Amino acid sequence: MIKKLCAALALGLGMTAALAQDINFGIISTEATQNLKQDWQPLIDDMSRQTGLKVTAFFAPDYAGIIEGMRFNKVHLGWFGNKSAMEAVDRAGGEVFAQMVNADGTQGYYSHLIVHKDSPLNTLDDVIKNGKSLSFGNGDPNSTSGFLVPSYYAFAQNKVDAKSLFKVIRSANHETNALAVANKQVDVATNNSEVMDRVKERSPEKFKDIKIVWTSPLIPLDPVVMRKDLPEATKAKLRTFFYNYAKSDAREKEIVMKINKLSGFKESSDKQLLPIRQLDLFGQRNKIEADNAIADADKKTRLADIDKKLSALN
Structure with missing residues (x-):
């Protein structure tokens, strides 16, 4: 009887330990979930096998779903864009610990504005001049390349706000925006170089109908983020996995190549987000400066507050 009781207790403790090791890996919604799952599942399976953790993919219809998932401990680590990673660090108890590495050795990727190949629009200036008659496919509000970067570099630096520039605006993920442009459902949309490469591979006929302006x-x-409060032993296992994955194994190299044309991952930290924080604050500053509805005294106070934050980052 005692032996049975001990065995039952051991089993119960073992199940508790196993449950404590369950990890949900959040994947931002850059495209259709079925495509993301197809690309990421092999890496997630390898993570489970190599770390001994039970790792499960976690999807949401938008970036905020992954950020909130981490905030409420439903997501324990995940792939984020820089803007969404900044939100996860600031609001969801996250920390950056790894960064993707491109297979071609480049240090980053690009945001684009795209139109149909037959569009008379050929430049950003054309888009701005004709904005009042155009429909615009914007990115997720927490997307770096689909929202933050074009909001600042394409629009704020040209003293315009996308919200008031275009006739019609709708927000969607990168893949949906690319197909909407190819199918003439919107006149212009945001996108990025990584997704455009995948559209070229998966839907070459649609890709031919897209023009970058x-x-x-x-x-x-992009960074990989984990919750700060994960057990140190779990953090160590995850770091070891990502820092060593696809270093020499040919099969693993194929897996990361399929995900985002990567060679693997390298060590990183929250410092990676510094230029994104600066970009976000610069964008806020330009909007306030250009808003004539704000009283002068209030505007001066708000601008001084942003300048103080920028100074602190420097």
Whole structure:
């Protein structure tokens, strides 16, 4: 009887330990879930096998779902863009610990504005001049390349706000925006170089119908974020997995190549987000400066507050 009781207790403790090791890996919604799952599942399976953790993919219809998932401990680590990673660090108890590495050795990727190949629009200036008659496919509000970068570099620096520039605006993920442009459902949309490469591979006929009219400065490659409060032993296992994955194994190299044309991952930290924080604050500053509805005294106070934050980052 005692032996049976001990065995039952051991089993119960073992199940508790196993449950404590369950990890949900969040994947931002850059395209259809079925495509993301197909690309990421092999890496997730390898993570489970190599770390001994039970790792499960976690999807949401938008970036906020992954950020909130981490905030409420439903997501324990995940792939984020820089903007969404900044939100996860600031609001969801996350920390950056790894960064993607491109297979071709480049240090980042680019945001684009795209139109149909037959569109008379050929430049950013054309888009701005004709904005009042155009429909616009914007990115997720927490997307770096689909929202933050074009909001600042394409629009704020040209003293315009996308919200008031276009006739019609709708927000969607990168893949949906690319197909909407190819199918003439919107006149212009945001996108990025990584997704455009995947559209070229998966839907070459649609890709042929897309024209790029604006390209941003280089954007730092995406980070991987984990919750700060994970057990140190779990953090160590995850770091070891990501830092060593696809270093030499041919099969693993194929897996990361399929995900985002990667060679693997390297060590990183929250410092990676510094230029994104600066970009976000610069964008806020330009909007306030251009808003004539704000009283002068209030505007001066708000601008001084942003300048103080920028100074602190420097």
